[in-house]
Amino acid sequence: MRRILAKRVINAFITIILIMTLNFMLFRWMPGDPAKLMLNHSPHESDYAYLRNVEIMGLNDPLWEQFIKYFAMTFEGNWGLSYAFEMPVIDVIGQAILWTILLMGVSTFFTFVVGVWLGKIAARKRGRSPDLAITGFGLFFYGMPIFWFGIMLLVIFVGYWHILPSKGYMSDVPLYPITFDKIVDILTHLILPAATLTIGSIAGVTLIMRNSLVDVLTEDYIVTAYAKGLDDRQVMRKHASPNARLPIVTTVAMDTAFILGGVFQIEVVFGYKGIGWYSMQAIWNEDYPVLQFVFFIGGVAVVLANLIADIILVQLDPRVKIT
Amino acid sequence: MKFEKVLPAITQRLFASRPLLADKLGLLARDAGKVTDLFLKTWLGRVGMAIILFFVILSIFTQLAVPYDPRIGSDDIRQDSSWEHPFGTDDIGRDVLVRTLHGTAASLTVGFVAMAISMGLGTVVGLASGYAGGWKDEVIMRINDVFLSIPWLVLMIVIAAVMHTQSLWAIILVIGITGWSTTARIVRAQVLTLKERQFVERARAIGSRDWHIIRKHILPNVVPLIFANAILTVAISILSESTLSFLGLGPRDVETWGKILEDAYRLNVEIVGPYAFIIMPGLCIVFVVLGFTFVGYAMDEVLNPKLRVR
Numbered sequence: 001m002r003r004i005l006a007k008r009v010i011n012a013f014i015t016i017i018l019i020m021t022l023n024f025m026l027f028r029w030m031p032g033d034p035a036k037l038m039l040n041h042s043p044h045e046s047d048y049a050y051l052r053n054v055e056i057m058g059l060n061d062p063l064w065e066q067f068i069k070y071f072a073m074t075f076e077g078n079w080g081l082s083y084a085f086e087m088p089v090i091d092v093i094g095q096a097i098l099w100t101i102l103l104m105g106v107s108t109f110f111t112f113v114v115g116v117w118l119g120k121i122a123a124r125k126r127g128r129s130p131d132l133a134i135t136g137f138g139l140f141f142y143g144m145p146i147f148w149f150g151i152m153l154l155v156i157f158v159g160y161w162h163i164l165p166s167k168g169y170m171s172d173v174p175l176y177p178i179t180f181d182k183i184v185d186i187l188t189h190l191i192l193p194a195a196t197l198t199i200g201s202i203a204g205v206t207l208i209m210r211n212s213l214v215d216v217l218t219e220d221y222i223v224t225a226y227a228k229g230l231d232d233r234q235v236m237r238k239h240a241s242p243n244a245r246l247p248i249v250t251t252v253a254m255d256t257a258f259i260l261g262g263v264f265q266i267e268v269v270f271g272y273k274g275i276g277w278y279s280m281q282a283i284w285n286e287d288y289p290v291l292q293f294v295f296f297i298g299g300v301a302v303v304l305a306n307l308i309a310d311i312i313l314v315q316l317d318p319r320v321k322i323t
Numbered sequence: 324m325k326f327e328k329v330l331p332a333i334t335q336r337l338f339a340s341r342p343l344l345a346d347k348l349g350l351l352a353r354d355a356g357k358v359t360d361l362f363l364k365t366w367l368g369r370v371g372m373a374i375i376l377f378f379v380i381l382s383i384f385t386q387l388a389v390p391y392d393p394r395i396g397s398d399d400i401r402q403d404s405s406w407e408h409p410f411g412t413d414d415i416g417r418d419v420l421v422r423t424l425h426g427t428a429a430s431l432t433v434g435f436v437a438m439a440i441s442m443g444l445g446t447v448v449g450l451a452s453g454y455a456g457g458w459k460d461e462v463i464m465r466i467n468d469v470f471l472s473i474p475w476l477v478l479m480i481v482i483a484a485v486m487h488t489q490s491l492w493a494i495i496l497v498i499g500i501t502g503w504s505t506t507a508r509i510v511r512a513q514v515l516t517l518k519e520r521q522f523v524e525r526a527r528a529i530g531s532r533d534w535h536i537i538r539k540h541i542l543p544n545v546v547p548l549i550f551a552n553a554i555l556t557v558a559i560s561i562l563s564e565s566t567l568s569f570l571g572l573g574p575r576d577v578e579t580w581g582k583i584l585e586d587a588y589r590l591n592v593e594i595v596g597p598y599a600f601i602i603m604p605g606l607c608i609v610f611v612v613l614g615f616t617f618v619g620y621a622m623d624e625v626l627n628p629k630l631r632v633r
Contacts, residue, residue: 145571159594302471
């Protein structure tokens with residue numbers, strides 16, 4: 001078992017290194033000259049300033065030297081300067097990451113609680129109307145562009161009923177000191193984006209939970225469990241659920257990349273200033289260092305989520321082998 | 324109609340001059356017909372097929388019979404829904420209904436071509452990786468992990484920025500080259516089990532080359548598995564295009580539903596209306612994607628009988 005874990009950790013590490021390499025290469029191929037882009041945002045442009053930027057950024061160094069420097073600086077925690085904001089990238093989006101984590105955390109929680117619950121209902125009533133309704137709605141939301149679903153909620157709750165705020169993660173007041181009113185304010189701003197993300201990603205969990213439960217429920221040992229006189233609830237809790245839960249663990253991890261994509265769209269639609277919102281600003285401003293950092297942090301997050309899922313899976317299921 | 328009987332008959336008729344070829348194709352046609360029959364028996368398959376046919380016909384009808392050019396504006400800017408402009412008009416006076424109709428062709432093109440690219444890439448990579456094994460397999464799988472790990476939207480956005488052109492074909496290429504990793508995984512897993520089977524060993528024993536084994540023995544066993552996946556990829560590609568377009572990274576040269584939604588959102592239509600402007604293009608996306616998803620699921624049930632609902 002230790003060997004399996006060691007291999008997983010090494011693989012995760014290699015993947016992160018490869019992500020960093022790709023990150024380095026892709027942004028070298030980006031159109032535009034970084035030394036010039038940096039100048040575009042300051043008023044006094046001159047050849048001297050341009051050359052100085054080239055020197056500071058090390059653009060004259062050979063590519064491999066730049067590459068090594070990029071690695072060293074990434075591990076030191078120096079993630080570059082934003083062109084548009086002219087301050088370290090981490091200062092620009094450091095706080096934004098927390099808002100994104102809040103949004104993702106809340107909706108991931110509800111996605112799994114509600115998704116597993118719906119999946120259980122569908123599996124227990126498989127082939128009958130509750131199952132058809134749940135699977136049908138699941139596929140319907142699965143095929144919905146998540147940004148459009150967000151807009152539809154805006155149409156209903158903001159455009160038509162005017163009962164919820166439309167933009168941002170809170171009203172336009174300073175965050176500190178935190179008072180009860182502000183927490184309520186933050187939560188009301190959270191309702192629409194979190195609901196969009198939850199409903200948009202719930203279908204995947206529901207369908208997988210349903211299919212895996214249906215698989216388990218047709219196994220012989222379930223028949224045995226019924227035969228020895230257990231009722232539905234006991235069979236579900238003791239015999240079916242533990243086994244059906246395994247694929248869900250993998251899904252959580254696999255979904256991280258998908259959910260991150262959803263978060264981007266939702267943050268743009270609701271003007272929720274998390275990393276997705278800042279990344280889109282960065283694209284429109286050609287602020288590549290910010291984008292590069294998001295690319296890096298997103299990749300690392302997904303790799304870590306997968307690693308953690310693998311570790312949990314190995315703990316839960318002794319049959320897991322190296323693949 | 325029984326496709327199982329009809330398709331071979333048509334094949335026989337078409338290739339009547341070359342009986343050998345006709346027989347060979349006839350067998351294939353019979354299998355295809357059998358699958359079609361089973362497929363059309365499923366509820367999902369029928370509804371999905373109907374939806375897809377509806378949009379295909381709609382797009383042909385638009386190309387042939389709608390006389391308005393969706394790119395040309397008029398003086399009727401920001402009109403509300405009316406008989407003349409059922410979905411209203413945008414800020415440079417283009418009719419949203421005409422734009423929506425023209426978006427159909429773009430979406431279908433994106434879906435099919437991007438699917439072909441990512442399926443092709445995924446199959447080749449999966450075959451190579453699974454068949455070669457050893458360190459080559461390890462290397463390819465680590466690269467595959469990278470593509471699976473990077474949030475797809477960020478990767479697409481960055482590649483779109485690197486390519487710096489925003490034509491329809493560039494967008495298709497971006498979607499195609501970011502979507503192959505899951506397919507590669509599935510194909511590789513299948514190849515790994517096929518490789519150990521006896522018929523492959525026998526082929527090797529009589530001196531078949533690798534290329535021959537892959538083409539004649541392994542590929543035919545992989546295709547049914549990825550067929551359903553291919554149809555689902557069409558759906559995902561259409562979704563990706565609409566998302567990119569909505570974020571302002573869509574094609575500049577053609578109308579797409581995502582671009583209409585981008586305009587609608589920019590003009591605050593979700594607050595001020597007309598709601599049809601923002602609802603209808605979105606519904607089109609939902610239904611096209613739903614159609615392909617249904618067909619994909621139905622195909623999966625037919626081709627992989629293990630999954631048939633118990």
